[in-house]
Amino acid sequence: MKLQEAKQQFIQSWGVLGNQWGINRTMAQVHALLLISEAPLSTDDVMEQLNISRGNANLNIRELMDWGLVEKMIVPGDRKEYFVADKDIWQVATRIMAQRKKRELDPMLKVLNQLQEVEGDKKDPAIKSFTETIGNIRKFAGHAEKTIDTIIKAEENWFLNSFIKFFK
Amino acid sequence: MKLQEAKQQFIQSWGVLGNQWGINRTMAQVHALLLISEAPLSTDDVMEQLNISRGNANLNIRELMDWGLVEKMIVPGDRKEYFVADKDIWQVATRIMAQRKKRELDPMLKVLNQLQEVEGDKKDPAIKSFTETIGNIRKFAGHAEKTIDTIIKAEENWFLNSFIKFFK
DNA sequence: CTAATTTTTCAATAAATTTTGAAATTTCAG
DNA sequence: CTGAAATTTCAAAATTTATTGAAAAATTAG
Incomplete structure (x- = not known):
């Protein structure tokens, strides 16, 4: 080619x-x-x-x-x-993740938080089932958000490391 | 509401x-x-x-x-x-990740591998620059793929753990 | 300042994607 | 088997999204 x-x-x-x-x-x-x-x-x-x-x-x-x-x-x-x-592909990935988190994940989390506060009898099975499902998704999304931050931090040196290895 | x-x-x-x-x-x-x-x-x-x-x-x-x-x-x-x-939100996330990896990331990796083998003098700066950029992206994508697998494994018990905590 | 050059805006147009609904096909109870 | 009920298909229509290009606005060299 x-x-x-x-x-x-x-x-x-x-x-x-x-x-x-x-x-x-x-x-x-x-x-x-x-x-x-x-x-x-x-x-x-x-x-x-x-x-x-x-x-x-x-x-x-x-x-x-x-x-x-x-x-x-x-x-x-x-x-x-x-x-x-920016040619640093790690920077590229980080920026894209950060942007999408801010633009899309955060608004979704906001909505999920609101949906937790649904009116009515908390013992009503229909309401209980709904808040439970939403709660699980919300909890997961929150966890995912933290995980993304962790990855960004933990892997920050991946690119650098691949250079270090190169010179060893 | x-x-x-x-x-x-x-x-x-x-x-x-x-x-x-x-x-x-x-x-x-x-x-x-x-x-x-x-x-x-x-x-x-x-x-x-x-x-x-x-x-x-x-x-x-x-x-x-x-x-x-x-x-x-x-x-x-x-x-x-x-x-x-499937109500298990962890399963949902895992399935979506796996599907997208298979449908989109893998084909991209295949293309990137092909692009590494560009014809011509390897010392030509234009070719050197291109293969270097592609190489970095390819390396990163490969790394990302492994990271996803690692997260899936490492976090597999996150959902289970949140239940364990609940009963403690 | 002036005028030429470049950038931005945006309404019109085009392209891509999604949705419809009726016909064709499949399924299965009797 | 038969035929009613359900599912699937797919060409046409609707909707959404992306693109154009020319006019307006902004920028800057002289």
């Missing part, structure tokens, strides 16, 4: 994967493109390489910046803005 | 969450409905409670069975099929 072909393949696959996980396909593709670009890219570069419109490129680049996965770069003597993706 | 209202709220929120994670909203809602139903439900029950068509209900129930989250139940003396969701 030639390099250009391989790059296209990667962009394609990263897009499919992102899409399956509820992330806009184009956003994932822009991310992939920046991940495998050695030099920073301008909006025009992204438009050209992915065959997308200016509006679309702009939208997704800004979205990636919101996620903390891409940064703006100013090239002195150039009017255009350039963009680079 | 009344029980009925709380149930609706849960179904709604579970649907939104599923949708954000790339799971069909209705599938998540059917799952939610079955999770908080004490008794097994028929296709007609699901249709009625969620206001969806027969075809849609049938499709999503079968999809949930494919995921191993819902089981068919035969009620003797009744021609209809009934369905129940």
Whole structure:
């Protein structure tokens, strides 16, 4: 497989994967493109390489910046803005986990907490059954949240460790 | 909040969450409905409670069975099929993780492995840079896969433990 | 400041996904 | 077997989501 072909393949696959996980396909593709670009890219570069419109490129680049996965770069003597993706894959994973936790898990936990306080006789089997199920889910979600934090902390050095091993 | 209202709220929120994670909203809602139903439900029950068509209900129930989250139940003396969701939230999470790993992570890993074998001079900076980035992602994905398995094993008793504590 | 260049916005359009519902198929009690 | 009841299929329709592109706004070199 030639390099250009391989790059296209990667962009394609990263897009499919992102899409399956509820992330806009184009956003994932822009991310992939920046991940495998050695030099920073301008909006025009992204438009050209992915065959997308200016509006679309702009939208997704800004979205990636919101996620903390891409940064703006100013090239002195150039009017255009350039963009680079964080190449540290551990940082990438951590940022994505943190964002999704904040945007999706936390709101769900909030709802689950509210649902615990359902009105009525606590001994009514229907109510008991409902609060028990919700309680279990809530407890699990809370646990999962802590586990994620633990993983993030515990594995923080994984990347570093793989370098240490390399030099041993 | 009344029980009925709380149930609706849960179904709604579970649907939104599923949708954000790339799971069909209705599938998540059917799952939610079955999770908080004490008794097994028929296709007609699901249709009625969620206001969806027969075809849609049938499709999503079968999809949930494919995921191993819902089981068919035969009620003797009744021609209809009934369905129940696995209420063990740990089982639910494990099944979802396992399915997604198999359906999405594994294919991505396969692609990444192929991309490592790009043609050309290994000393060419462009090729070196690409294979390095891909290599890091591949290594990370492999690590993540193992971590997931480890968590599943290590946390297997979390649910059991929360019962043990309860009886202490 | 001015004007050229770049970025952002957003209504219209296109694409992708989901849903419907009726017909075809399957199942099973009698 | 038979036929009523239930399940499955699938093309068409509806809905949701993503994309375009041109106009408006913002930026900056001179």
